[in-house]
Amino acid sequence: MASLQEVASQIRRDIVRMVHGVASGHPGGSLGCTEYFTALFFKVMKHDPSFNMNGTNEDLFFLSNGHISPVYYSTLARAGYFDIKELATFRKLNSRLQGHPATHEHLPGIRIASGSLGQGMSVAIGAALSKKLNGETDTTVFSLHGDGELDEGQNWEAAMFAAHHKVDNLISTVDWNGQQIDGPTAKVMNLGALDKKFEAFGWHVLVLENGNDVDAVVAKLEEAKSLTGKGKPIVILMKTEMGKGIDFMEGSHEWHGIAPNDEQLAKALSQQAETLGDY
Template sequence: MTRNSVHNLEAICTQVRRDIVRMVHSCQSGHPGGSLGCTELLVCLYFEIMQRNDQFDIDGIGEDLFFLSNGHISPVFYSVLARAGYFDVAELATFRKLNSRLQGHPTTHEGLPGVRIASGSLGQGLSVAIGAAQAKKLNGDNKHVFVLMGDGELQEGQVWEAALYAPHNKMDNLIAVIDYNGAQIDGATKDVLSLGNLKAKWEAFGWKVIEVLKGNHIPSVLEGLHLAKSLSNQNQPVIILLNTEMGHGVDFMMGSHKWHGVAPNNDQLAEALKQNPETLGDY
């Protein structure tokens, strides 16, 4: 991975951040905090890591798949999908508008390329990803399945049922990622419902655990994802604890759960855009 390639990924991240704040500001609704915090992950996945087809096919045969479980961070998902060529970037202007395909939480009935499940009802994404991973094994398809969950989402019981199922069935083509920012809508996860020692928990459930301490640093994210792929196909699923910062890239949003689901006003938008100069062209 060359420095120039890292620079290109960083430039995409800057534009995606512009998209996020503009989308949420336009409709005065949405979730900028977690979207900004997961920008590096989704950009690395779609522009470097995943083996994917240019033309979207709902079955995803012969390509890596990604499932967004914490669907409320749809702004970053939509921006990355558009910038990766799944649909016209101009459609981002319709975010959360009436009759738009870009609803607040992704849905499949809208027929939006890149979206394979309706998500946002927290706790379900890991189960779906396991189903897709198991289908790939049954079909002799050697590609990977990736899934992103929020750390607050781990308070859902269904996550832990799925966490038991995957190692038991040797889902070693599955790579899960936890957006480990320590914040959820009502405050810090340690205050709402402590997650305890996540590394020890997932290891006890039979997963290979990777810790990425700098989840908003492109080289660190790439290193973690490449390591995850190298540890796959060894009879155990892999999970990455990705330490991110909510609101990363916009200084007044960084590190605060208060920006979980709040839209910026006009002045705040201007400041956020000033901190993230246009790199690929606005929609």
């Protein structure tokens, strides 16, 4: 069986190949969140690739910052939700793998359309409350959000609601990479002390200093799971580097939403070993 590090490396290869193949997409945030998706789907989350839309008696995941669909699609394919070869159809006409995840094409693993930023936490809260109403006591709802996405006010309404209603089967993670489409978050809309903000809103806050260390991500997610059922929603503030793993993409908002050319693709692929077979 491939190690988590090998899976992450293959997912990075998938990401750059996908966005290159159609000359569009969002590689930066996808590369930065690769370890999170690897840890969640290949180690932490209880899920079934045969895919029941209702997700009864399973852990659920909701991607709020839907523009990082390349990492999501690669993870789903590598986890067995659909054929890996379908990754080659990314963003093409009539593809189920649209630029932002959508439900009307019935792609296994996708439960909500996302990419209209700020909405994912509200959906995740609804799913978590549904599980409580259905008497599920051993499942967890996970969600992922961009730090720039927190500019959207709906997030904070949802954060207040979750704490007030003690939605303690929810683990939301913020990709705290300090970058958004127009530049560093500190310049576009300074987020300040996110840990203190979420604490003030009534959440249990965990800070993950290196979200690009897959073992550290696993450990932090497991720690978060140990805090479920204790009366508070949980947030992981996960520090990552945009473009991680591809040296000329790392740390820059410039790669938020552009694709590598042929030469750049070759360089990117040379920096990540093929471990599971490209599509």
